[in-house]
Amino acid sequence: MIYTPAEPSPPALRLASTGTLTYGLSVxxxxxxxxxxGARLIAGASGLDRIVQRLNVMEVPDILAWVKPHELLLTTGYPLRNTPQSLGRLVTDLDERGLAALAIKLGRYLDELPVEMIEQADRLGFPLILLPNDVGFDDILNQVLTDILNRQAAILARTEEVHRALVQIVLGGGGxxxxxxxxxxxxxxxxxAVDGDRRMLAGAGPEEHVKAVCAAWVDGPGWSAAQPGFGGNGDHVVVPVVAGGFDHGRIIAYSASGALRETDVGILxxxxxxxxxxxxxQQAVAAVESKYRADFLRDILAGRAGADDRVIAxxxxxxxxxxxxxxxxVAELDSDGRSGGTAETRLGRTDRVPEPRTEDGRAKGGEERQAQDxxxxxxxAAVxxxxxxAAVASFAxxxxxVVGLSGDGDLDGLVRDATTMFGEHPGRRRTFSTGVSRVVACPTALPEAYEQAVKSVRVGRQLHGFGSLAHFNELGVYRLLSxxxxxxxxHAFVRETLGELAGDDDxxxxxxxxxxxxxxETNLNVAETARRLHFHYNTLRYRIGKLERMLGAFTEDAHLRLNLTLALHVLRMRGI
Incomplete structure (x- = not known):
């Protein structure tokens, strides 16, 4: 059959199996x-969209060592004249090496192609082209290579033009x-344009189409497939936004009419x-602004920002x-506690905080920084x-x-929101503990409130473990101990008061x-204690006698009972 293009030039760019873009002409x-x-396509019609980037001439039977992907291979049939039985295998080998098509002149060395070869080409979608006898290979080489170069030059010129226009927008202060x-x-x-968390950063085009692409690629299940590439029906192109080794999201172009071409991928x-x-x-500017805000909030919490009127203004x-x-x-990441800790200066006070480590003991600075961010x-976002x-800032x-509220219940909801948002991020599962101060009425009281929140974090984590939320007002005696x-x-008080009971080894x-x-806890109620501990009454009486021999007559001495209670509270506050 004679092939006649039914449409204007189809796309001249494809995504190769490696994921890279290939410029050229389709078969x-x-x-x-x-x-x-006068050429005839005799097999492999389904492969007409294969891309031709270069041409080669087959002069020897063992051509496989010399071919390259996206080649149009030309031959007179001379190298094939004595091996017609292997031509079907030749098609398979050429297809496996990524060739675009095979064009053959028949008559002088090879009268016809074997049926097996034609059938195999149809199965693989590998185009077989019968060349007219009056056309020289040099004419084909010159014209096709010229068209390929012109196509590549046109695409690159448009890409460069678009790039120049976009750069001018940035240089002019555009966002x-x-x-x-x-x-x-x-x-x-x-x-x-969307970031890695599916948030739309910017959008343009017909409003209904913007909503459609958001519904399909951001809110819908299509997000999992929003990988770099070209939509086979020409309705979308997805490209990554990458800088400094970080993936900042995706740009997704969408055409309801399927007007996009693969050539648009390079431009996008x-x-x-x-x-x-x-x-x-924008991130650099935001980082500078964030640091400036954080520094001022740090001064407020350290009592160095000046009078209330100046701070408020x-x-x-x-x-x-x-x-x-x-x-x-105050929210702090919970550490896995695999190391002894490093010194941290918090607004002028030095504490010991654990330094995260990898399994082999190395510091996980990069991972910890990402978790903190x-x-x-x-x-x-939650605040x-x-x-x-409200004022919110990230310190080291x-x-x-610093949140305005009518009651502590509001902050409980805030912490739940932050926990949910923090848990939505991928990566190693992490938790954070939160401490909340009393309500204060003026900026002058914020340094004391900050110290209350810090103590609440520390005590709350020691009392309730990772992921705790503690209000300073609810710490009770632990607030005094802190x-x-x-x-x-x-610790000396615990050892002196509890004696042998202070350790965990026995x-x-x-x-x-x-x-x-x-x-x-039961105010020496023997019956209730026996019930809670599932002891026999006589067993508990025996234990009370043993405890008094070790600690003193605490059942008769209220002051001793107070000391024992405080010592047990201190033991519960591990690490203080």
């Missing part, structure tokens, strides 16, 4: 050039929305490069409202949702929020200590 376009006007507007205008399609990749430049610039410029009743919330992002005028090892700065003195001592704790 269908090659058949449409003037020198091949990501301006870049997306320009891309949508150039392609006359809907375009959106240039747009993605410019978008990455805009995003990194300065915070108004950040959009913060501290001229109202507020509470301080995710915690800051989760808290910022902005509940109180847009904690996130601090005020003792000398931990060694506390299981019997631990068991007796548990009995003592329940006795004190």
């Amino acid at each position: 269908g376009e090659v058949l449409g050039v003037s020198t091949l006007a 990501l929305q301006d870049v997306i507007d320009e891309v949508a205008t150039l392609f006359d399609v809907a375009v959106i 990749e240039r747009a993605a490069t410019v978008a990455a430049l805009v995003i990194t610039k 300065h915070c108004a410029g950040f959009g913060w409202d501290l001229d109202r009743p507020v509470a301080v919330a 995710r915690l800051a992002a989760a808290w910022t 902005r949702r509940r109180d847009p005028k 090892h904690e996130v601090v929020a 005020l003792v700065a000398d931990a060694a003195e506390l 299981p019997e001592a631990v068991d007796l200590r548990r009995t003592l704790q329940v006795l004190l």
Whole structure:
């Protein structure tokens, strides 16, 4: 049959099996050039969209060592004249090596092609082309190679033109929305830019089409398939936005009419490069602003920011409202505790905090930094949702929020929101603990409130474990114990008061200590204690006698009972 292109030139760019873009002419376009006007496609019609990037001439039977992907292989049949029985295998080998097509001149050395060869080409979609006898290989080589080079030059020129226009937008101070507007205008399609968390950063094009692409690729199940590539029906192109080794999201172009071509992928990749430049610039500016805000909030919490009027006025410029009743919330990542810890200076006070380690003992600085950034992002989003005028900043090892509220219950909801948002991120499962201060009425009281929140984090984690939420007002006696700065003195008090029961090495001592704790909790109610511990009454009486021989007559001495209760509280506050 004679092949005649039924449509204007089809796309001349494809995604190869390696995922890279290949520029050239399709086999269908090659058949449409003037020198091949009399050529016939005799097999492999389903492969007409294969891309031809180069041409080669077959002069020897063992051609496989010399062929390359995307080649149009020309032959007179001379190398095939003595091996007609292996021509079917030849088609398979050429197809496996990624060749575009095989064009043959018959008559002089080979009268016809074996049926097996034609059938195999049809099965593989590998085009077999019968060349006219009056066409020279040099004419085919010259015209096809010229068309390929012209096509590549045109695509590259348009890509460079688009890139130059987008760069001018950035140099003129334009943002990501301006870049997306320009891309949508150039392609006359809907375009959106999304980050890695499915949030749309910018969008342009017909409103109904923007909604359609969001529904399909952001809100819908299509997101899992939003990998770089070209939609087979020409309705979408997805390219990654990458800068500095970080994946910042995707640019997705969508055409309801299927007007997009694979050639648009390369142009959109240039747009993605410019978008990455805009995003990194915005991130750099945001980082500077964030540091400035964090430094000022640090000064407020350290009592170095000045009088209330100055603090309130300065915070108004950040959009913060501290001229109202507020509470301080401090959130800290929970560590796996595999190392001894490193010194951390928190607003002038030095504490010991665990330094995360990998399984082989090395510090996980990069992973910890990412986790801290995710915690800051989760808290910022949660705080902005509940109180847009709150102050929130990320310090080295904690996130601090100064939130206006009518009661502690509001902050409980805030912590739940932050926990949910933090848990949505992929990666190693992490938790954080939160401490909340009392409500204060003026900025001058914020340093004390901050210290209350820090103590609440520390005590809450020691009492309730990772992921705890503790309010300073609810710490009770633990609040007083946390005020003792000398931990060694506390431990000495425990040893002097509990004696042999202070350690965890002896299981019997631990068991007796548990009995003592329940006795004190029940106000020496023997029957209730026996019920809770599932002991016989006489067994408990025996244990009480043994405890008094070890500790003294605590059943008769109220002061001794108080000391024992405090010592048990200190033991519960591990690490203080």
